[in-house]
Amino acid sequence: MYRSVILSLLLCTSVAAHEMTPTYPKWKTSYIDGIHKTTMEMFNTRADVKYYEIGIFDEEWKPIPFVTDYKILKLDYLSNVKFDVYISSKNKNKAEYICSLSKLRGNNTNKTMVSSKICSRFK
Amino acid sequence: MTTPILGIPTEEGMDISGVIYNYKVVKDVEDDFIVTVQNKDVDGGYIFQDTEDWSGKHGMRIQKSIPLTYTPIEQFGDGSIQTTGTGSVEDATVLYMYRWDGCRNPQNDENCPGYVEPMPVIPKIEIYDALEDENVIDATEETDSDLYEKKEEEREETDEDEEDEDRLELAMAASENALTIANTATQASLLKTMNAATNVTSYYVANVPGGVYNESISLNGGKIVDNKKALKSLGQDKLMNEMIEEQYK
Amino acid sequence: MNKLITLGLVIGLTGCALLMPKEVAAENIDITGTVQSRCTVNTDTPGVYGNPNAHTLTTLPASAGQLPIVRVDTTLANAYNAIISYPTSFASSPSLGDTVAWTGAVAVVQTSSSDMSGYQAGSTTTGAARTYPLSIAGTTWFSVASQASYGGGQNKAFPGGSYTAHVVAECIAQ
Numbered sequence: 394m395y396r397s398v399i400l401s402l403l404l405c406t407s408v409a410a411h412e413m414t415p416t417y418p419k420w421k422t423s424y425i426d427g428i429h430k431t432t433m434e435m436f437n438t439r440a441d442v443k444y445y446e447i448g449i450f451d452e453e454w455k456p457i458p459f460v461t462d463y464k465i466l467k468l469d470y471l472s473n474v475k476f477d478v479y480i481s482s483k484n485k486n487k488a489e490y491i492c493s494l495s496k497l498r499g500n501n502t503n504k505t506m507v508s509s510k511i512c513s514r515f516k
Numbered sequence: 517m518t519t520p521i522l523g524i525p526t527e528e529g530m531d532i533s534g535v536i537y538n539y540k541v542v543k544d545v546e547d548d549f550i551v552t553v554q555n556k557d558v559d560g561g562y563i564f565q566d567t568e569d570w571s572g573k574h575g576m577r578i579q580k581s582i583p584l585t586y587t588p589i590e591q592f593g594d595g596s597i598q599t600t601g602t603g604s605v606e607d608a609t610v611l612y613m614y615r616w617d618g619c620r621n622p623q624n625d626e627n628c629p630g631y632v633e634p635m636p637v638i639p640k641i642e643i644y645d646a647l648e649d650e651n652v653i654d655a656t657e658e659t660d661s662d663l664y665e666k667k668e669e670e671r672e673e674t675d676e677d678e679e680d681e682d683r684l685e686l687a688m689a690a691s692e693n694a695l696t697i698a699n700t701a702t703q704a705s706l707l708k709t710m711n712a713a714t715n716v717t718s719y720y721v722a723n724v725p726g727g728v729y730n731e732s733i734s735l736n737g738g739k740i741v742d743n744k745k746a747l748k749s750l751g752q753d754k755l756m757n758e759m760i761e762e763q764y765k
Numbered sequence: 766m767n768k769l770i771t772l773g774l775v776i777g778l779t780g781c782a783l784l785m786p787k788e789v790a791a792e793n794i795d796i797t798g799t800v801q802s803r804c805t806v807n808t809d810t811p812g813v814y815g816n817p818n819a820h821t822l823t824t825l826p827a828s829a830g831q832l833p834i835v836r837v838d839t840t841l842a843n844a845y846n847a848i849i850s851y852p853t854s855f856a857s858s859p860s861l862g863d864t865v866a867w868t869g870a871v872a873v874v875q876t877s878s879s880d881m882s883g884y885q886a887g888s889t890t891t892g893a894a895r896t897y898p899l900s901i902a903g904t905t906w907f908s909v910a911s912q913a914s915y916g917g918g919q920n921k922a923f924p925g926g927s928y929t930a931h932v933v934a935e936c937i938a939q
Contacts, residue, residue, distance in 0.1 A: 412805040416844055416938050439808065490937065497856065497931060506856075507835055508931045509806035514938035541879075573882040577875040579904075 410438040411445070413493045413511045420485050420515065429485045433513070435466070435493055436473040441506065443467055444496040449480065450512075452489040459484075465496060488515050529620035531586040534613040535564065541575035543603030548572070550600045553582075553610065556593030563587060575603060586615065802841030804899070804936035809906060810834040812932065814913075819922035823912040834874065835907045835934040842902045846937045850894040851911045852930035859926035864917040871895040875906035898939070907934070 413435045420429040435445060446465050449457045460479040468474055480488060492512035535555070543549045548571035555563045566582050597608055619628035626633075646652050812833030814822040824830040837847045851869025855861075871894075873885045880901045888897045899905065909932045915923045 410805045410807040410838075412803050414801055414803050416802040416804070416841065441808070492935075492937075506811060506929065506931055507806075507808040507833060508933045509808075510933065510935040511804055511806060512935065512937045538875075568879040570879050570882070573879055574886065576873065576882050576885075578877065578879060579875050579906075580877050 410436075411442065411493070411495055411509045411511060412436050413513060416513050417516045418491065418513050420480070420488075423479060425479075427482050428479050429482050430477050430479045431491070431515075432475055432477050433491065433493075434473060434475045435468060437468040438471060439495065439509070440470045442495040442497065442509075443469060445493045446496055447476070447478065448492050448494065449478070449488050450490045450492065451487045454490075457484050457488050459488075466493075490514055528590070529617040529624065530589040531615050531617060532584055532589055532592065532612050533586050533615055534584050535582045536579070536611040536613070537566075537582070537597075537609065538577065538579040539597065539608035540577040540606045541570050541603055542606055543570060543575040543601075545572065545574055547602040549575075549603035551605055552598040553595075554598065555595040558591055558593045563592060570603065571601065577607075589614070802844045803839070804845040804847075804938075805838040806934045806936055807836040807838070808833070809836040812909065812911065814911075814928060814930075816923075818920075820915045820920040821912065822923065822928060824910055825912070832908045832910060833932050835909065835932065836904060837899070837907065837934065837936060838904045839899045839902055839936070843898070843900050844939055845899045846939055847897040847899055847905065847907070848894050848933075848935040848937060849897070849907045849909060850892075850933040850935075851909050852913075852932060853893050854930070855913070855928055856931045857927065857929040859924045859928075861915065861924065863915060863919075863921055866914045866917065867893070867912070868914075869893060869909065869911040871907055871909050873897070873905060874908045877903040877905070881905055894933075 413433060415433075418431040418433060420431050422428075423430040433447075437443075437445070444465050445468055447459075447461055449459045451457055457480070461476055463476075466474060466476065478491060490512040491514075492510055494510045495508050497506050497508055535553075537553050539551070541549065541551065550567060550569050550571065552565060552567045554565040557563045564582055564584060566580065568578060568580075595610060597605055597610075599605055618625050619630075622628040622630035623632065623634070625631065810831065810833055812824045813831035814824060815826075815828035815830030816822055817828035821828075824832050826832065835849060837845075839845050849871040851867070851871060853867045855865070873881070873888075876882065876884065878901055881903065884897050884899075884905060887900075888895050890896075897905070897907075911930060911932070913928075913930070915921050
């Protein structure tokens with residue numbers, strides 16, 4: 394009955410996004426003693442990227458050990474995923490950033506690709 | 517919002533759901549400059565007005581999206597980019613997002629609610645009625661009786677006049693003839709006169725002398741002999757007979 | 766007996782019909798969601814390297830290249846920093862025996878608010894990365910210019926093959 398037509402932005406040839414929420418996650422105690430966890434959600438609207446790497450860093454951007462189901466998540470185009478991140482309680486206070494980094498395939502065309510990285514911060 | 521400006525037909529049923537505009541501001545940082553992108557409402561006022569104050573800011577390109585409630589395109593009047601202050605706007609682009617409501621007029625599509633089956637157009641057939649044809653009426657119109665009745669009257673009058681004249685002549689003649697008939701002496705004198713005019717007496721006494729009239733013409737040379745070459749005539753006859761027989765071969 | 770059974774069935778069915786509700790009560794079905802701050806990194810325009818001469822790869826449009834443009838959206842002011850880095854190495858290339866010199870520049874090309882016009886002036890650089898504090902909620906477009914020269918100043922020709930480099934766009938919570 395209705396035909397919605399949205400005129401595309403003439404200045405944009407493609408719209409591809411990557412986002413991760415919440416911006417300020419909080420650690421919660423888990424069912425395992427000495428382990429804290431937090432839950433993050435990612436949404437992928439980049440058709441050129443399917444894999445994202447998760448990392449936790451301190452304020453000096455040094456990596457901190459953590460555990461997820463998969464360190465490199467497979468996230469299809471237009472799909473989202475919720476994943477739990479577990480960290481030892483002693484590292485909880487050192488953890489400053491949790492980031493997701495797009496993994497680009499090496500056999501892509503000769504176009505300069507954009508590697509996106511989104512980091513949330515623990516408060 | 518007219519077809520030449522929009523570039524697409526502004527048919528009934530089109531709603532505008534948002535506006536995206538983009539322009540570049542060229543100015544000095546210290547200058548005051550205000551840019552307003554707006555669209556008038558045909559009923560007065562503005563459908564939307566979006567203002568960016570570039571005063572004390574670097575000039576650069578901006579792109580903004582303005583969502584609108586679905587507004588019929590018929591409401592949109594003239595759009596404009598208004599500036600105040602020192603600076604300029606370059607490469608301005610304004611895009612209107614729209615949707616098409618195909619059932620705004622239910623008659624656009626038979627699947628629309630409220631669609632009324634249109635009545636078929638019955639062609640008007642003009643039936644020729646000869647009785648109403650003016651030409652026929654004129655042709656069949658009863659001739660004015662005055663036209664032909666008058667002639668008859670005139671004829672009758674003429675005949676009557678002639679009869680009257682004849683009767684008059686007869687009457688006049690009868691009166692004259694009566695006198696003539698009555699006057700036998702006049703009749704005899706008339707006969708006599710007639711006889712005198714035709715005197716045939718000379719014919720009674722006419723005498724044609726008789727006698728014999730001998731032939732005065734004679735033939736010189738004696739008697740007439742037969743032609744010796746008459747046998748040729750027989751040959752000619754033979755030839756003639758052959759010719760006749762030819763037609764039966 | 767049969768009549769009694771029939772009568773019983775009729776009464777029973779009638780009673781059920783009377784007891785059953787005439788219409789289903791309307792229910793409100795909720796759709797829930799939350800609005801939270803987020804930062805989204807988008808590839809607005811992929812970059813393409815032009816090859817104006819044998820020893821240079823560049824994204825400059827004048828050299829048949831295409832500038833990559835990154836779009837960053839944030840829904841909350843002063844929640845994120847955008848860090849955009851131009852490439853400093855090839856992600857994939859033929860074997861290169863000599864050094865490659867990298868240059869580049871990151872700049873704000875378009876914003877969704879005039880208040881963001883000070884982003885470029887308020888940004889800081891660290892090597893190839895430029896950091897923009899996203900103090901205004903909205904959308905910002907960044908262009909990334911990149912140039913690679915082969916041969917360490919001796920202008921050696923790039924070997925033939927496919928070259929790919931990556932622009933890194935980061936959105937770090939403040």
